[in-house]
Amino acid sequence: MRVLCTAVPGSGLFLPTVPLVWALLAAGHEVLLLNNGDGARAAAGAGLPVVDPLPERDLWAEFVAAVAGMIKDGQMTKAGVARKPDRGGFAWFGEQMIDGMLPVARAFRPDLVITTAEQAAGRLLAADLGVPLVEQGIRLGWAGLDEHVVSSRREAAEYLEPTRRRLGLPDVPVNPVASIDVRPPSMGGLATDTQFLMRYVPYNESRVVPAWVTQPPTRPRVCVTLGSVLPALGGVGALKAVLADLSTMDVEVLLALGDIDISELEPLPANVHALGWMPLGALMPTCATIVHHGGSATVATPLVHGVPQVSLPKFADQPMNAKLMADRGVGLTVSEPEEVAAALAQVLEQPKFRDTAAEVRDEIAAQPSPAEVVGRLAELV
Template structure:
């Protein structure tokens, strides 16, 4: 079978495709990945063939993103979906995906939930599709109501057929019920390594601080990291802060001795040892923590993070701390009240066993779903 995978530019959007790509490769399928230029360096480290599509004009992207950050959270999401992923994303990526569908002739197109050019290309060539969740269905399904004008230039009925496309998600049903007509749940089989000791043999609980891949690129990222460190610095814990490749540990200034900073550590290795994750509530971090049975303190900043934080809190698998913000001209900041609230939430989740128990129950539920290989054998035999 020939399987074409398509992603938008964010690594957080591409990562949910990786287990499916690897499983297709392992069973002998021919695989082709089509993605924007921002993912080329990542794709070059992998063994699957890939093609690089286009990207929107930088001035248009810059203008759109400036508007997104200035809008209310709901309006910002709407603009991101319709303008960045929608109008601009389709126009940039459609030529490469059309060419791939025409000359490579895939039997199946697998796209992450917000890659829409592949939807248009597959429609034009009559190729079946699978849609892979990036976020919770509770977040994604309402954004689908915005898509009619996005797809209107490319034909009729596309949104309706998109909603009928099999929807693949790693989140368990008890946490994130799906209103999609056809929903399949699956889990990854991970083999985490042992986390190297960075604390001289200390045995206090390990707290992992992270802002993921997208929030870590914000201009205010260093200040956000410092605020998170301040929130947990007086607790009897070991701290591992991962900053991503755009922030140097030295940018954070002097840190307490029990706080260790690295740009990147394999998430599965950290979660194997972690007692708690304090994060922005990004989907990749939330999925990973819950799959490992680790509770969270979520401090949502934008996009799907408020929904993820709410799901975690409602499930009793952690706490949500909605930021009140820093200065008005720097909305993506944490103020003194936020730091105190994060400290209190972290202390509570570490002390109260029920949060860990509920996270572990969700992990058990996730492990009861199909493996990636089993899912592919069902949907793409």
């Protein structure tokens, strides 16, 4: 089977797709990825065959810069979310990439196209090639035929309709022939004939992990992270007060903020270790809890390891992910940095959070592996 895979180049929107591609390759299938900029480089770093259809541009950097400009200009909703451009959202990536994608896809001649909901160009590619389209869910908030993702597909299809007509591509139904849902059932995951449950397997790129991080700590170890987007938007300063509060607690803090300048947080408290960009999956086995921004992959990774959480969500789907986590009883969500330390103390002291996190961990482990899902995909072809 020949499989063409694509996603939006943002790390949180692409990296969760990597384990399924590994499973396809391990099963002997031929796979090609289409991605751009850092997304393409991350795919190559993961050992995957990848083509950048627009190598002269970095679309994710352009997108983040546009969002940062909107925030600076005060173009925010009452909910604190940057307003979308008049034409755009994530469908913009498909519009920009499709002309470069088509010739590569036609030459590759896949039997199946796998895309994420955010990368709407996948629908156009499948239509042009006349092959089944499978949508790979990467979020905790929605998947499959959930109302939000169905309406998002329709909006993306409408956005790309002028592009489809310009390229003379055939039209196809908005919904894919099948979808993959990585949510545990107790948090919305649903298995049907066309919606395949799959175990979430964390992947946050590879780095050399310091040996001491793998060793059991002498006091509770707390990971603090803000993902990849928030630091790029200048959202690191809020952590200064958080770290100051955590310095008064008997904990060890692992600060994972990526490869960015953290000088505004210095001097760091004595109990804080700055690790730069580090795969969360490598940190979780020795952590008692994690403090984060509520990104989907950042919530899902500690769920896999049974680690309780404290979330300080800001925008996009972060509040939804944080609420799902808190409603399940795995941790707490707060609205202000000053509330983090008290919530963290509560999560560390009350066994119910650890017990519930362990329940969800076992639930995720019981879901079908990516290797099992590959067999379902082959049946579609």
